[in-house]
Amino acid sequence: MKQSAMSRPIEILLVEDNVGDVVLTREAFKESKLHNKLNVVQDGEEALDYLYKRSGFENVNTPDIILLDLNIPKMDGTEVLAKIKEDEDLKRIPTAILTSSKAEQDIVKSYDLHANSYVLKPVDMATFKEVAKAIENFWFAVVLLPPHE
Numbered sequence: 001m002k003q004s005a006m007s008r009p010i011e012i013l014l015v016e017d018n019v020g021d022v023v024l025t026r027e028a029f030k031e032s033k034l035h036n037k038l039n040v041v042q043d044g045e046e047a048l049d050y051l052y053k054r055s056g057f058e059n060v061n062t063p064d065i066i067l068l069d070l071n072i073p074k075m076d077g078t079e080v081l082a083k084i085k086e087d088e089d090l091k092r093i094p095t096a097i098l099t100s101s102k103a104e105q106d107i108v109k110s111y112d113l114h115a116n117s118y119v120l121k122p123v124d125m126a127t128f129k130e131v132a133k134a135i136e137n138f139w140f141a142v143v144l145l146p147p148h149e
Helices: 002-007 019-030 044-051 077-086 104-112 125-142
Strands: 010-015 036-041 065-068 095-099 117-120
Touching (some): 010 019, 010 044, 036 044, 044 077, 065 077, 065 125, 104 117
Parallel strands (some): 010 036, 010 065, 095 117
């Protein structure tokens, strides 16, 4: 995975409906050391369409990591996470919850559904950049990921 990740952009799928958070995430990953492509969908149904390559997403690449907000319309983040982790073709994609919820039940439920990490959204740009760097360093410099497609 590491070698192929270096030869092509890292594919990041951000599932986020808050425009301000999308802008912060884009800015943070724009300054990334790794060449990356940040793809954004705004609700749970659109996330599944993207992952199953349907409804206008037929030609997208499978993401290397999914950053999933819990509080999204149409299908909440835990429902999307459950679908991802029960699917043989999707379950190995690292799925990091990126949310503002500090609620213990959200944290427990996310890990029960096999989230790979649970990260609180920072409120300011400087901290958001630090979080993006930490995500990047951990998932693409430290961890070995299984290959896909």
